[in-house]
Structure formats: C-alpha cells, structure tokens
Amino acid sequence: MNSVEGVVIASRGGAPSIYLRNITKAYGETIALSDVSLDLRAGEVHALLGENGAGKTTLMKILYGLSQPDSGQIEADGVALKIESPRDARAAGIGMVTQHFSLVKNMTVIENIALASAKTFAIDLARVRAEIVSASTRFGLDVPPDAIVSSLPISLQQRVEILKALMSGCSYLILDEPTAVLGPNDIDSLLEVIRRLRSDAGIGIVLISHKMAEIEKVADRVSVLRRGQVVSSSLANGITSKELVTLMVGEQQSGAEQRQRSASPSQSQSPILVLESVGVTREAGGLSDVSFAVRPGEILGIAGVSGNGQTELVNVLSGTTQIDSGTIVVEGRQLGSNTPQSLMRAGVGILGEDRHASAVHALQVVENLILDCVEKFAGKLQLRRKEMLSHCESAITQFEIKANPKQAFGTLSGGNMQKVLLARLFSRNPKVAIISQPTRGLDVMATNYVRSLIAQASKQSTAVVLVSEDLDEILELADRVAVMYRGSVVGIVDHSEASRESIGELMAGIAK
Amino acid sequence: MKARFVLRASTPWWRGPLLVGAAALLTILISAIMIRWAGGAPIPAVRYMFISPLQSRFGFTESLLSATPLVFTGAAVAIAFRAGYWNIGAEGQLLAGTIGATWVGLHAESLPRIVGVPLILLAGMLFGALWALTPALLRTRLGIDEVVTTLLLNPVALLIITGLLNGPWRNSESGFPDSDVIADSTKLWIVWPNTRVHFGLALGVVVIGLCWWFVGKMSGGLKLRAVGLAPNAARIAGLPVERTLLITALASGGIAGLGGASEIAGVAHQLTTGISNNFGYTGVIVATLAALSFVGALLVALMFGVITVGSFSASRALEIPSQIGQLVQAVLLITVVCALVIQKYRVVWTIKRSEGRK
Numbered sequence A: 001m002n003s004v005e006g007v008v009i010a011s012r013g014g015a016p017s018i019y020l021r022n023i024t025k026a027y028g029e030t031i032a033l034s035d036v037s038l039d040l041r042a043g044e045v046h047a048l049l050g051e052n053g054a055g056k057t058t059l060m061k062i063l064y065g066l067s068q069p070d071s072g073q074i075e076a077d078g079v080a081l082k083i084e085s086p087r088d089a090r091a092a093g094i095g096m097v098t099q100h101f102s103l104v105k106n107m108t109v110i111e112n113i114a115l116a117s118a119k120t121f122a123i124d125l126a127r128v129r130a131e132i133v134s135a136s137t138r139f140g141l142d143v144p145p146d147a148i149v150s151s152l153p154i155s156l157q158q159r160v161e162i163l164k165a166l167m168s169g170c171s172y173l174i175l176d177e178p179t180a181v182l183g184p185n186d187i188d189s190l191l192e193v194i195r196r197l198r199s200d201a202g203i204g205i206v207l208i209s210h211k212m213a214e215i216e217k218v219a220d221r222v223s224v225l226r227r228g229q230v231v232s233s234s235l236a237n238g239i240t241s242k243e244l245v246t247l248m249v250g251e252q253q254s255g256a257e258q259r260q261r262s263a264s265p266s267q268s269q270s271p272i273l274v275l276e277s278v279g280v281t282r283e284a285g286g287l288s289d290v291s292f293a294v295r296p297g298e299i300l301g302i303a304g305v306s307g308n309g310q311t312e313l314v315n316v317l318s319g320t321t322q323i324d325s326g327t328i329v330v331e332g333r334q335l336g337s338n339t340p341q342s343l344m345r346a347g348v349g350i351l352g353e354d355r356h357a358s359a360v361h362a363l364q365v366v367e368n369l370i371l372d373c374v375e376k377f378a379g380k381l382q383l384r385r386k387e388m389l390s391h392c393e394s395a396i397t398q399f400e401i402k403a404n405p406k407q408a409f410g411t412l413s414g415g416n417m418q419k420v421l422l423a424r425l426f427s428r429n430p431k432v433a434i435i436s437q438p439t440r441g442l443d444v445m446a447t448n449y450v451r452s453l454i455a456q457a458s459k460q461s462t463a464v465v466l467v468s469e470d471l472d473e474i475l476e477l478a479d480r481v482a483v484m485y486r487g488s489v490v491g492i493v494d495h496s497e498a499s500r501e502s503i504g505e506l507m508a509g510i511a512k
Numbered sequence B: 001m002k003a004r005f006v007l008r009a010s011t012p013w014w015r016g017p018l019l020v021g022a023a024a025l026l027t028i029l030i031s032a033i034m035i036r037w038a039g040g041a042p043i044p045a046v047r048y049m050f051i052s053p054l055q056s057r058f059g060f061t062e063s064l065l066s067a068t069p070l071v072f073t074g075a076a077v078a079i080a081f082r083a084g085y086w087n088i089g090a091e092g093q094l095l096a097g098t099i100g101a102t103w104v105g106l107h108a109e110s111l112p113r114i115v116g117v118p119l120i121l122l123a124g125m126l127f128g129a130l131w132a133l134t135p136a137l138l139r140t141r142l143g144i145d146e147v148v149t150t151l152l153l154n155p156v157a158l159l160i161i162t163g164l165l166n167g168p169w170r171n172s173e174s175g176f177p178d179s180d181v182i183a184d185s186t187k188l189w190i191v192w193p194n195t196r197v198h199f200g201l202a203l204g205v206v207v208i209g210l211c212w213w214f215v216g217k218m219s220g221g222l223k224l225r226a227v228g229l230a231p232n233a234a235r236i237a238g239l240p241v242e243r244t245l246l247i248t249a250l251a252s253g254g255i256a257g258l259g260g261a262s263e264i265a266g267v268a269h270q271l272t273t274g275i276s277n278n279f280g281y282t283g284v285i286v287a288t289l290a291a292l293s294f295v296g297a298l299l300v301a302l303m304f305g306v307i308t309v310g311s312f313s314a315s316r317a318l319e320i321p322s323q324i325g326q327l328v329q330a331v332l333l334i335t336v337v338c339a340l341v342i343q344k345y346r347v348v349w350t351i352k353r354s355e356g357r358k
C-alpha cells in the first residue's frame, strides 16, 4: 500500500486489511446503506451478495471514492483513510472495475493503459507495452496490446479494465458484477484470473455477483447485504448456497418452478414470426442466411458463444440495424423495412441486452415505462398523468420493482432498471417478444420471477425469442434451441433432444 | 483547500430561484467594478441600468419593447435545445421572417386589418420555418451537424436582405436601401395606449405558454424530451426520432420567424439591414440563462430588455460606452451558468489536514 507511509497500528490477523466502519448513506428518502461495517483482507476473495437494490454498488462506490457516505469511515490497517475521489482510492491501493467500463473506445489497449498510469507529460508507449506484456503473463490476463478497444469483445475489454487497475498498483480490487456480461467460458477464465490474483499476487478482491455457483467456486468469505444492512459475514466454507439465498431474501421463498410445456408445442398453428435468409453485411460480425420461424406460444432459445451474431440479430429484430438481404414476415405480412416503428406496429416487443441504452436516464421511471406507448396516455390537451402514475404503481407492485414512479430512471439499481424495462415490454402484450439476456444482473428471486414471466407470456400465446448466454436458462425455458455460430444459425434442436453436450458442440462449430 | 463537485441527490424547488438571485447580485457587483474601470461612477450607473428603466413609464414600456424579439428567439432556441437540436440559426430564421413579413406588408394595401395582421404573421412564421428546413433535412437525412449549417446560414439571410434592399425593395421615395413602409392594414395593434408596446409581446407570451404546455404536459412534449435526452433509447422505444427533430427544427424556425414578423409589423414597419440587433444570438444566451425553461426564458428576455434600455440611458448620462449593456449580459451568462452548476452539484471544500494520518 503505497500511500500509507505513516505509523501502522498492529493489524488484526497479520494480513493488511481495509475496514469500512458504520457507513450510512441515504438518497433523499431511500436509505441505501445503514450502519454497514465490512472487513476486507489482502489475499482473500470477499463475495458481496444481496438482492437488487440492496446497496452493494453504493457501498463499493463509497470505497472507491465515487460517492461519499453520510457518516462512517474507512480505515486501512488502523489508519483512517480519506477517500474523496477515485484518485484517492487508487493512491490507497484500491482499484475498481465498474459495470460500465471507462475505456476510451477509439484508442488502443496500450493507449488506454498509458492514459491511466501516466504520471509524466511524455508517454513512453514502448515501455508501457513491455509492462503490459509482463503484467499480462504474470496475472494470466492475455490482451492484444495494439487492438482498438471497441473492436474487442466485452470479455477482453473487461480484461483491459482489470489490467488497468492492476497496473496502477492496486492491492485491493473491486469487481462489480463482472460475470453478468460474460458467457460461460469467459466466466470460467475470469474466475481463474481471480484465483491467481488472490493466491499469486496476494490481492484482496471484492466480488459482487448474483450467481451462487461462482461464489461457491472462488469466495473465501461471503457477506450478505439486505436492504442496506449487513445480515451476515462469514467464511465461505461454513455456509451453503441455500442459507445464503435465505439470508438475502429473508424467509419468503419462491422456488423456481419448472416450465410446463404443452405436449405438442402448437405444431398446428402457423408461425407468427418468420425470418428467411436474413443477412447483414459487415466486415466482421454480420449475419448471413439466418432463417427460423416461431409459433404463437412457443419459446425459441438462441444460444451461442457471445459474439457470434446474437447481438446483431436482436438489433435487426428491434429495427436498429437494417437488413441487407432476406425477409422478415410477421403474421403473414412481410415487413417493407425493419424500422423500430414498423416492428412495433406489427406487434414485436423488445428487451435489449443493454438496459442503459434502452432507457432515458434523466426521465422519471413512469415516463420511461410508457415511452413506447405515449399515445395511449395522451389526453386531448395533456398527458393523463394520473393514469400514467397508477399504471406505473401497478407495474411496480406486480414486478416488485424497488422504485418510486417519480424517481429518475438513472438512479435505480441495475436489477430494478431491468425490471422496469421488462414491465414496459410485457405491459404492451406483444405478439412476439424478443428478449435478450433477461436475467443478466438480476438477483435469485428476480431471476426466477422473470423466467416465470416469460413462461407466462408464452402460455398466453406470445411467441418468444429468447437470446441468452446462460445455457441453463435456455434449456429450462425454450421449446426449441437455435444455435448461432459466426453469424449463421447452424442448427435448431428440439428441447427433448437439447442437452448441454449437443448444444455445446453446435456452439463450438463442431457438429453440423 | 480543494474543491470537489458532488452530484446533489435532490433539489428543492426554491434552490433554483435563490441561486439565480445570487447570480444577479454577483453580476451587479462585477458590472459595478467594470463601470468603475470604464471611468463611470458605479452606483449611479447600476441605478441607471437596472432600476431607472423600471421607474418611469417610458423606460418600462421601452424595456418591454426591447424584450419582445428576445421572447421569441429565446423560446425558439429553448424548444430546439430541449429536443437536442442545436439550432444556432435563430438569427437567420428571424431575418427570413422579416423578409416574408415585409413581402406581405408591401402587397397588402387593400385588405382589412383583421386579415392583414394574421397574414403578415403567418408569412413571417412560414419563412422562418423554411429557412430552418435545409439544415433540418441535412441533419435528419444525412446526419450533417446542424450547429455549423444553421450558423452559416445566418449571414446568408442578411445578405439576401441587403440584396433586396438594394434592388427591388429600395425605398421608392428616398432611394435609400430601406424598404417602403408596410401597409397600415398589416401593422400590429398597440396594446398599451400611447406607448410603442405592441401586440407582438402578447403573442410572445402566448408562444411561451404554448411551448411550456406542450413540452411539459403533452405527449408530443414527452417524446421531444426523450429524443433530446437519449436519442438511442427513444429510437428503441419506437419513437420517431428523425421526425421529432425535423418538426421541432421547423417549429423553432417558425417561432424565430414570427419574432421577425413581429418586429416588422410591430415597431419598424419597414425592412432595414439593421432590423435585428443580434436578436437570434442573444436568444441562445436567453435560453441558456433560463436553463431551457420557457417561463425562465420569458423572465430573462424581460430582464435583458431592461438592461438594454438601461445601458443606453446610462451611457448617455454618464458618458460610458453603451456596450456596457452587452458586457453585463455576458457577465450574467457566466454567473448564471455557475449557479446552474451549483444547483446540480454540491461544492465540497476540503482543507488538507494532517490529522487524518495519525
């Protein structure tokens, strides 16, 4: 720890530690954190769990100087730290990878890292490159130093972020839901990196996640936040996943129910959404010859290793990317062009993978909720505010959203943003719902709830296209699974024949 | 000591007005220092500039008159900016409006006033919107940045006026490059007897009211705000982003053009090359000072009217440059922008102490 040159009062247990003491933080009437205390130790992976809106991000933002507590303090080895900005935090050896990356997209990896670690006016790029190479071999974080950041898949961008934090000399690293944006393989390699950082470099890691399996694999210590309070903090091997879930949500349990598939998934009905050799020409990452059909009440899962065209497919179906060849037919009518409006008018609803890009942060929750059907609330002379609010309140109750209708959307916790957008999608009763990564960043309860919502919608004969990197989610929900590889659909498997293995082979481009 | 800006969690309704008041006081203070520098006595100058226009009937009504075009341009800029359409062309659109208005005014001899007045106003609005059309199409069809195109069209409008006044519209009696006086049937009513305050001001207030209602209360206004704040999110929600921008741009140009017609039909009664005293550019300042609120734009425009009249009388009485009025407006811009930052962010002063590291 480079900044604490002062006298060090004996630290408990020998290893250097950071203590957060009695942290309280309120936003207006919302109490995000109340009297939270937490110990972080070097060489330990500390998992932080909690429902959406429990205060995890808020707590970590305070530690990293992005936000200031109303009261409470932070100590390092018995010395009070003043952390008023990320700069102070970095000086104290604390690094953070936030969920929204802070990389300059049009610069190369080297330039990004040089920017972060530059202390002098002149930047010696050759030296930075050498440092990157040595650091990436040391930590097992391979990155292509000369690549432009925007050309890298999200998993590599994340590595650059981690490397950036490590190279500025941090001894504590906060990772806020790092696995939420990754596919299964990338998750495994990230967990491996985390293990190495802990064991080989002695770095203390805070890992925020909603996925129990990951916690079980790497955490040494687990703390659970509930409604802004620490309800448990203990060694990981002394506690089971089940106990953790109970701690997170309290006693109320709603177990995941298996989706009941109807015996013959509506084979009789004619398809409502048909894609016929749809193509998007790109130098990289386009679509070629994508064809599939979805019937009312059917859930078509789209599986694939990330970056094989799923994002582009969703963009095509939301109308933000125009197709260059092929046709899209909804309810027997061919769409002239796939603009957002024409798709919406045809009854196609969408939940995009990037919730930040799908909503207007500065507008209120209620305004965002009705943004796709403003006309429905248009009175003769003004919007019918009262009806908007009551619509919003019922959505908040129904979807268990932790929000106030008049709160700015941008101040919601990640999971609650997702719920608002889901509420928006389902309240228009779409004939076809395109749903991308619906449970990304959602807590256990919310995940179950959202999956049951999707099942529910299909029961009411909505056709669902479910794009997800979570294979379990697809296997649980989908009637058929289409697998994408290099921009094409390489196979469509019925759920009775779908297994991790059969899908996995298709995903890897092995089977044909 | 170190200053840090922290985003405020909530803003009570009174903080805005309070800060604007503080900014005004600060502006007066800074202006006083500048006036001192220019060799004038600051206290009488401040009195001339900010207070005496409000003390006499003449000063007050002349201030209202000066404020009138700024009400239009302030509203025009504010509504465009709210939609994220950066229209810097209110100047050109206002000038185009004066052309349209003059054209009607010169050809409406035999009409009754109840027809002539709507006609001249409509012409101004139409020409203003038309002037805004090209940049709006370039932006919504081809993605060409509207800041540059709207700005560059401003001098073009002035050149057209110069051309007209030196050609077909040259004054038929004097031969000077001023147009003939417009027909009586197209002159606006005087709304305050025995002063020059005309119907244009009332119209401006109505426009402000309509803008406020539309943007704040109507469905189209919600769409407009969403497009302005996050165009991509609006697109995903199925809002017609390009159409919203196009319509807003035309409305903005129309409002500015209406301001031009109001100047021609209300006070000038003829077209001259000096018809606009930078009203369009000042509109950008007015809208910014008002933080893009419409009622705020009305108040700022009225205040600017007072300052304009006041700085003239101050310069005459105290023999200081009359540009002092523009200087005050510029200082006001800076202090108010600071106030707006403080409204959104809390400034935390921290004193580096060594105790923290015991």
Ligand SMILES: Nc1ncnc2c1ncn2[C@@H]1O[C@H](COP(=O)(O)OP(=O)(O)OP(=O)(O)O)[C@@H](O)[C@H]1O
Binding pocket: A027, A030, A031, A032, A050, A051, A052, A053, A054, A055, A056, A057, A058, A059, A402, A411, A412, A413, A414, A415, A416, A441, A443, B009
């Ligand atoms: N700037 C803000 N203004 C108002 N409320 C806020 C703000 N930031 C956070 N909150 C509120 O504080 C609470 C905690 O939010 P936080 O983001 O810490 O949750 P989280 O545990 O990270 O949840 P998630 O798992 O969904 O990311 C939420 O109720 C949220 O709405």
Ligand SMILES: [Mg+2]
Binding pocket: A056, A057, A058, A413, A414
């Ligand atoms: Mg969070």
